[in-house]
Amino acid sequence: ALMKEIGLQAYRFSINWARILPDGIGAVNQEGIRFYKELIEELKKNEIEPYITLYHWELPYELYKKGGFMNPEFVEWFGYYAKVVAENFSDQVKYFFTFNEPQCFIGLGFLNGEHAPGLKVPVKDTFLMAHHVLMAHGRAVQMLRQYAKQNIEIGYAPTGTMSYPATEKEEDIEAARQHLFGINEDSNNWTWNVAWWSDPILKGQYPEEGMERYREYLPNIKESDLKLISEPIDFYGQNIYNGKCIRMGNDGKPEEVKRYEGFPKTAMGWPITPECLYWGPKFLYERYQKPIYITENGLSCHDVISLDGKVHDPNRIDFLARYLGQVKKAKEDGVDIRGYFQWSLMDNFEWACGYNERFGLIYVDYNTQKRILKDSAYWYQTTIKTNGENL
Template sequence: MANFPKDFFWGAAAAAYQIEGSAPIDGKGACVWDMFSAIPGKTFEGHSGASACDHYHRYEADAAMMSELGIPNYRLSISWPRILPAGRSAINAKGVDFYDRLVDVLLAKGIQPWVTLFHWDYPYELYKLGGWLNPESPQWFAEYVQIVVEKLSDRVSRWMTINEPQCFVGLGHQTGYHAPGDRLGLKEVLQAAHHVLIAHGRAVQVIRSHARTGPTIGWAPCGAMAMPEDESSSADIEAARKAVFCFGPGNPLYSPAEPLWSVAWWSDAAVLGRYPEGELEVYGGAAPMFTEEEMRTIAQPLDFYGVNIYNGTVVRAGGDGGIERVPRAPGAPVTALKWPVTPTSLYWGPKFLNERYNLPVVVTENGLSGMDWVSLDGRVHDSQRIDFLQRYLRELDRAIGDGVDVRGYFQWSIMDNFEWSEGYKERFGLVHVDYETQKRTPKDSAYWYRDVITTNGRVLY
């Protein structure tokens, strides 16, 4: 018997830049991903989000498809430069109207919208003014958020401020692998991260003060998850907990080249109102200067902790309280994107987060890229996705059974889409998209997931 509560929020997710199409029509402004994708060699075969899934024109059919697949909750994001082409000042009425219509269509189909306010498509015009390095960036974000909230909050009550800051700051501003493609020093990267956190707090304040219906507010970070090798060993469990929250030398999950995968750096600030002392010591003079007022702004009360979990690392206790990475077995399963398949990350991740931050957890993304194509019979037989999701959801169910407060789960993603630097070669969707014809073909997993939702998880066993 499954442990999912009767009011559990089942859903699927997508993001504006990945599905809408970013062509500059109806007044839409450019974002940093438009800039980045135009640079040769930055994305797979030069792919961009210019057309994507053409959701901007096909949103009504897509909402009807979601309804037919039994999706009761849909996590979407708003494109900041579609609302404000220059990132601030002049409002694009056609952009606002698009999301106004989209919300109405979703609600008419019995689908509740969960709105993410920033999912990586930072306005290009603001980037030219310094982007997240500019201390004015939190105010720019707050002004944009107020426009969206005043327009949609009579019908939207569930909000997320930002998605995966670890990625768009770390990969976008330090390694250059994602847009905007910068390779900044640690001091500058941490300063941008600090501004992102202030922007998150300012957004929460704006939602609370301007929402016309009582809001439920969270955010959607990711991070380095760890699981104990021996679940009966208190030492291994503590090693896994330390691996998640104590980033720095001695932690096998830590890399000096990519230090921003820390969970605690972001979440201790956003939830507990402080940066972790250990990491302040590790970062030393590169750590941002901040005031108590800024930390109070960052640590606004949240209603849930959203988290994107795809995989994790198995660790064990080492000598003298250390942490050791457990090597993966040769030939251990991986996804098409070569990410490890680690179902217990959906048990231990929510458990550790719920214990540390004392907030209900919503899994805002989970899924895999698969080798999916339309078979000769006209269907997409993605049995590996079904097996993957079944394994992960059983672990999430186990966590709930053990008392972890998990309120919802959003599969990533509702349809195949633009997978950032990987272009269109990675397919994460429950629905296959032919990008030349824009034909949607629900995969076997879409119908299986409908049964999971209908039975509230009972079909998992």
């Protein structure tokens, strides 16, 4: 009802793998299937298009005990899960994403230990995990297509810090482009880049610069692996929250323009850089030639219930107006952007930050579980109604 009130046209949600397959493989839990069927039915009834994400960081514990991403069998486990999803939901759902932000669940989960399971494993192991994840993506694409009950569309939703040029000068634009697709020099933080995670899927090969730089850490990468990883997809999702300002240095290499003291930031301390939603999709579309969805974008604010019982969040309205204005501009300039998903519908459990960070258009009073539409939800409602004419 709240989604309907805001006027949402689409809702992206993930399926918890263990909820429908308690052991990750094998027996299907019909209760879990029913839960999602009811959700999908309710969305369709309210004319909201469901978009399913197969994996948003919930690995069945039974598979984790068998080595999880380290186990080469992970590719087939994930394929089986995709088959079960296609068999049960593809009659009602047309759009699917395989993985959400592999950079995070490998980088934060296994490289620096910030997110669950909180491990710091050798760098070499994380490259093997990443390779298995990309192969699993390809296997899922095959299985979804094979078992789909209608003509479905499939995509992928990585994340990344975008790069935007300091000026409109050609050399700065080129510097930003190079920076966006460059490879992180710090192997202890290697997961934060775009090309390593997207080139294999959309160009059929890992970036040469990375193959060079990371040579000592790489698993054995076979031609057949790359063929599987690059199974054709229909669209490309990108989670975009912020970007870095880049100019061409005197040495002919891209350099980051330092932010001034007091640069605008969100409550989470993330920089506010609307330009990233123009240049990011533009560069991605140029390189990968696939229709683009902005699969996540939003901010955390210090939201509170005011004396009048409402939640006033002018910062969020200002942020969204600036960022969506850039999406509109990119679309007008020929970038094939198919949709934008705001993160998030409601305040929720924000990974390592718990309930401290509020990203929702809807305020959740955790004490009473009461939901209150924030001012931004009403602003968003107008934006949807006018298809962005108010921007």
